[in-house]
Each structure stands twice: as C-alpha cells, then as structure tokens.
Amino acid sequence: MSTPLNKLPIQAVINGEPKMFLAAxxxxxxxxxxxxxxxxxxxxxxxxxxxxACSVLVNDRLxxxxxxxxxxxxxxxxxxxxxxxxGAVLHPxxxxxxxxxxxxxxxxxxxxxxxxxxxxxxxxxxTEEQARYWLAGNLCRCTGYDKIIHAVLDAAEAxxxxxxx
Amino acid sequence: xxxQEFVAPKSxxxxxxxxxxxxxxxxLAGGTDLLVGIRLGMRDxxxxxxxxxxxxxxxxxxxxxxxxxxxxASAYDILHNSEIGSLCPGLADALDLIGSTQIQGRCSAGGNxxxxxxxxxxxxxxxxxxxxxxxxxSSGERLLPVEDFIVGPGQxxxxxxxxxxxxxxxxxxxxxxxxxxxxxxxxxxxIAVAGTGVSITLDTAGICTAARVAIGxxxxxxxxxxxxxxxxxxxxxxxxxIDSAVTAVRAAASPISDKRGSAQYRTHVVGVLVKRAxxxxxxxxxxxxxx
Numbered sequence: 001m002s003t004p005l006n007k008l009p010i011q012a013v014i015n016g017e018p019k020m021f022l023a024a025x026x027x028x029x030x031x032x033x034x035x036x037x038x039x040x041x042x043x044x045x046x047x048x049x050x051x052x053a054c055s056v057l058v059n060d061r062l063x064x065x066x067x068x069x070x071x072x073x074x075x076x077x078x079x080x081x082x083x084x085x086x087g088a089v090l091h092p093x094x095x096x097x098x099x100x101x102x103x104x105x106x107x108x109x110x111x112x113x114x115x116x117x118x119x120x121x122x123x124x125x126x127t128e129e130q131a132r133y134w135l136a137g138n139l140c141r142c143t144g145y146d147k148i149i150h151a152v153l154d155a156a157e158a159x160x161x162x163x164x165x
Numbered sequence: 166x167x168x169q170e171f172v173a174p175k176s177x178x179x180x181x182x183x184x185x186x187x188x189x190x191x192x193l194a195g196g197t198d199l200l201v202g203i204r205l206g207m208r209d210x211x212x213x214x215x216x217x218x219x220x221x222x223x224x225x226x227x228x229x230x231x232x233x234x235x236x237x238a239s240a241y242d243i244l245h246n247s248e249i250g251s252l253c254p255g256l257a258d259a260l261d262l263i264g265s266t267q268i269q270g271r272c273s274a275g276g277n278x279x280x281x282x283x284x285x286x287x288x289x290x291x292x293x294x295x296x297x298x299x300x301x302x303s304s305g306e307r308l309l310p311v312e313d314f315i316v317g318p319g320q321x322x323x324x325x326x327x328x329x330x331x332x333x334x335x336x337x338x339x340x341x342x343x344x345x346x347x348x349x350x351x352x353x354x355x356i357a358v359a360g361t362g363v364s365i366t367l368d369t370a371g372i373c374t375a376a377r378v379a380i381g382x383x384x385x386x387x388x389x390x391x392x393x394x395x396x397x398x399x400x401x402x403x404x405x406x407i408d409s410a411v412t413a414v415r416a417a418a419s420p421i422s423d424k425r426g427s428a429q430y431r432t433h434v435v436g437v438l439v440k441r442a443x444x445x446x447x448x449x450x451x452x453x454x455x456x
Contacts, residue, residue: 006169018304024421025213026168028200048201050354052267061241064267067200069193071171072215136353 012073014039015083030065031053033080038092041081041110045139052138055111059114062118064137081110084117092155092162093117100151104142112138116152124160128153169186173215177222177301177330180238181324185303185326190214192328194222194237195271197264198280222275225249230233232334235274240287252336254449255362255442257345259290262347265354278314283319283358284382288315289362290345292379292389296334301454302327312379329340330422338375342449344442347381348434350425357382358426359435363442365397367450369431373397376409378443383418383435390417393439402447410443411436 007022011039014037021036026078030047033039033056042065047051049067056065057079065080084091093116096102103109112135119126119134125131131152174180184190191199191210194217203207216222222237234243240260243249250257255414263272263286277287278298288311296311303326311332314322323329337343347360360381366374378393400406408436420431 008171021428024168025171026203047204049197049264049268052265055267061239061270061307062267063270067196067268067271069171069196069200069213069215071173072193073218118266133353134266137267 007096008071010070010074012075013077015079019071025069025071027070028066029056029058029068029070029073029078032070033078033082039080039082043107043108043110050137050139051111052115052135053108053111055114055116055138057118060118060121061103062115077114079114081114084113091117092158093120093152096151096155096158097148101144102147102151108140108142110139112140112148115128117147117153118161119152120156125164126153126156135147168210168213170212171215172212173218175218177219177328179327180214180216180219181301181303181326183212184328187212188325192216192277192279194273194279195239197268197272198276216328216343227252227336230336232336234274234332234334236278236329236331238244238275239268240272240274241327242301244269248355253290253294253334253343255345255364255446256290256294256334259286259347259360259362262286262345262353265400274327274332274403278311278332279321279323279329281315281319281386283318283385283387284357284360285387286345286347286357286360286381288387289360289379289381290343291332291334291362292387293343293345293364293377293425294334294337295364295377296332298329299333300327301330306330312387315386337364338366340368340450341375342446344445344449346438346442346445348438356425359383359420359437359438361435361442363439363445363446365402365450367402367447371401373402373406374398376410376443378414378433380414380418380439383420383431385419388417390414392417397443402443407440407443411440414439419425422455426442 043053045051049064054065190212193215216237222235226233235436236337343364345362347357349355362379376394381387393410396409420428422428
C-alpha cells in the first residue's frame with residue numbers, strides 16, 4: 001500500500017511525546033508505528049480490522065490502526081501499548097492478565113490491553129457482558145477468553161479500590 | 166498502482182473542487198470499507214480525500230425540526246449522542262450492532278449507506294425513520310430518500326461529482342418509536358442473515374397512525390415495504406394486523422441462498438423479525454421511551 005516517492009511529513013503526539021515522521025499517502029498507521037517509529041508492540045494480525053491485534057487509541061478513541069491512514073493522525077494524539085505502563089509499573093490490566101494467565105502466545109495481548117484500558121477509562125465498573133461485547137473485536141486463539149475477561153474485571157476492581165483509597 | 170495523494174479539505178467547496186477534477190479519487194470517512202477494499206485489491210484510488218475535517222460532515226444536530234447526522238460522523242459519536250439515542254433507539258441499536266468497538270470508533274452511517282451492502286445494519290433503521298440523503302454536486306444540492314439511494318448491491322445513486330453530506334431524519338412525532346432487529350449466526354461481529362427496521366406511531370387509544378417497515382439482507386437492496394406499514398395503520402397492532410405485515414414483508418423479500426442461509430430460511434426469518442420489531446417499538450412507546 002505504500003510508495004516511497006511522495007511521503008507526507010506528519011506531526012502527531014505519540015504516547016505523550018510530539019513526533020514527526022514520514023508516511024506514504026496510503027500507508028496505514030499500524031505500518032508507520034512499527035516500521036517508522038519502531039513501536040513494534042502493536043501487532044498486525046488480519047490487516048482488515050477483524051482481529052483487533054493492532055488496537056490503539058487515537059484521541060482516546062479505540063480503533064484498529066490497520067484501518068487508519070497515518071496521514072489522518074496529523075495533529076492528533078496516539079496511544080499505543082508502549083504508552084500504557086507507567087515506566088516499570090504495569091497498568092492494572094497488564095498486571096491482572098499476568099496473574100490470571102490471560103495470555104499465551106501474546107500476539108493478541110497488546111490489543112487486548114489497549115482495548116481493555118479504553119473500556120475501563122470509559123466504564124470503571126463493567127458487567128461481564130459489557131466487557132465481553134467491548135472486547136469482541138479482539139480475537140484470541142489461545143486462551144478461550146475466560147481468563148482475559150476475569151483479568152479485566154479484576155483490574156477494574158483493583159482500579160476502583162485504588163481510586164477509593 | 167498505489168495511493169498517490171492524501172488530502173483533507175476543510176470545507177465542502179474545497180472538497181468538491183478536488184473531487185470534480187479526479188474521477189480516480191475516493192472519499193474517506195471511517196475507512197472501514199475503503200481501506201479493507203484497497204487491501205484486498207477491490208479498490209484502487211490514486212487519491213484519497215479525507216472528509217473528517219469538514220464540519221458539516223461531522224456534525225450531529227438535533228436542535229431543529231430534523232435530526233441532522235453528518236455523513237462522516239462515527240457510529241461511536243452517534244451512539245454517544247444521548248438525544249439521538251432517545252429519539253431513535255432502533256437506529257442506535259443498528260449502529261451498535263456494526264462490527265466491533267474498534268470499528269464503531271471509525272465507521273459512519275454515511276459510509277454504511279454509500280457502501281450499499283444489502284445486509285448493512287443501519288440502512289433499514291434509517292429507512293424506517295424516514296431518513297433523507299442531502300447530496301451535494303457540482304450543479305447544486307439534491308435530496309433523496311434513503312430507500313432510493315441504494316440502486317443495487319454495492320451501488321448507490323451518487324454521480325461522480327456528488328458527495329453525501331448529511332442524513333436528515335424528521336424528528337419523530339409524539340408516541341413514536343423504532344426498533345432494529347437482525348439475525349446472525351454469532352452474537353456479534355457478523356453480517357445479517359436478515360434484518361428489519363420498524364418505526365411505529367400510536368395515538369392515545371393505542372391505534373397505529375403511521376408505520377414504516379424496512380427489511381435488509383433479503384433482497385439486492387434494503388427495501389421499504391410500504392404494504393407492510395399500511396396493514397398496521399388503523400390497527401391496535403393486534404396479531405391479525407401484524408400477521409398481515411409479516412405476509413407483506415415475506416412477499417417483498419427476494420433473498421439469495423448462500424452460506425449464511427437459504428432463501429427459504431431468510432424469507433421466514435425476516436417475517437419473524439418484523440413481528441418482534443413491531444412489538445418492540447410498541448413496547449418502547451408504552452414504556453414511555455418514545456419521543
């Protein structure tokens with residue numbers, strides 16, 4: 001989808017830091033994140049918006065970065081899996097996925113973490129059904145989803161308790 | 166051939182000027198169909214015109230007599246507009262069934278319409294609500310009802326110099342509500358085997374004074390079934406009236422058989438869905454959820 005001849009200079013805030021990069025007019029954000037910005041935590045699974053492995057937040061909105069052109073994020077903020085943890089301190093979603101064994105091969109995990117964080121930012125106390133529907137666009141072929149859902153609900157509880165204390 | 170140019174005009178005249186000069190350009194709203202089409206080799210635009218910097222294309226406005234939905238506004242934005250959700254809960258249900266959370270963050274009602282899939286979820290709901298397309302072309306503006314906008318599978322009525330700007334829905338009358346129901350083999354992330362959008366208006370005695378019934382995924386295009394609506398008007402939505410509407414809908418359906426279901430199955434199911442959607446809209450009115 002990309003050609004090297006007519007790249008556009010794009011300025012965007014990536015994980016809180018202003019960045020400038022070049023993108024071909026048809027190049028998708030997922031490819032730019034991985035190939036230009038070396039943020040390879042974002043995985044590319046299907047490349048057609050079905051699997052959710054490339055989930056990122058653009059202006060706090062959960063999207064598949066394979067279905068966003070890099071040129072579209074001019075002037076916007078992008079948060080990837082690399083921007084979720086606070087330094088060495090894992091986000092509660094990441095910590096609970098570890099504790100529950102909510103990952104095996106790990107390819108879907110960055111997308112799951114980003115999507116679950118977006119859920120808990122907008123709804124700190126989701127029901128199991130709400131969590132399952134919200135994460136329906138994040139396909140996992142290893143875990144069978146139960147451990148992921150339990151981890152997300154546990155993380156929600158941990159965040160609520162942290163906010164209350 | 167790859168995309169050679171990306172432009173993001175900031176106004177309608179600017180967008181029109183670009184498009185009129187280049188028939189190999191594609192409009193970009195949410196990109197959930199266009200970018201997949203490019204990836205799969207089904208679309209090959211040399212130039213992409215992003216519509217999301219144009220205020221009219223993104224605005225949601227319920228302040229006047231009509232509900233105005235910018236053609237490029239995302240499903241997420243529409244679903245988080247509580248006024249639209251309370252005026253047209255069935256339209257909201259339809260948008261909430263499209264794709265995943267990630268897809269809803271990008272996909273637009275205008276794009277779902279322009280993509281013109283026979284199985285598009287939002288289109289029967291828009292037709293039921295009497296939505297009209299506001300179309301801008303080089304020779305001016307025209308209005309076209311949604312049921313006339315889709316002319317075939319994947320084909321819409323836009324001419325090469327035209328752009329879908331807005332969807333205009335009349336504000337529902339008092340004691341009016343709508344519903345959208347579809348059948349899919351899975352509970353989410355799937356394409357309708359059959360779908361229906363229904364809008365019902367009742368008077369104080371519970372008699373139906375207006376009804377629009379639209380069906381999806383059971384014909385080359387989503388259809389307004391006027392005969393089904395007519396059988397409901399004047400009734401109290403008793404079983405006989407609903408059964409007549411179901412018969413009218415099944416007569417109007419001309420589905421294909423494919424891996425999602427046989428023609429016979431789809432014809433049966435769309436009738437079942439219409440019955441349930443009528444009852445759901447009626448229940449919404451009776452529960453005081455109506456406009």
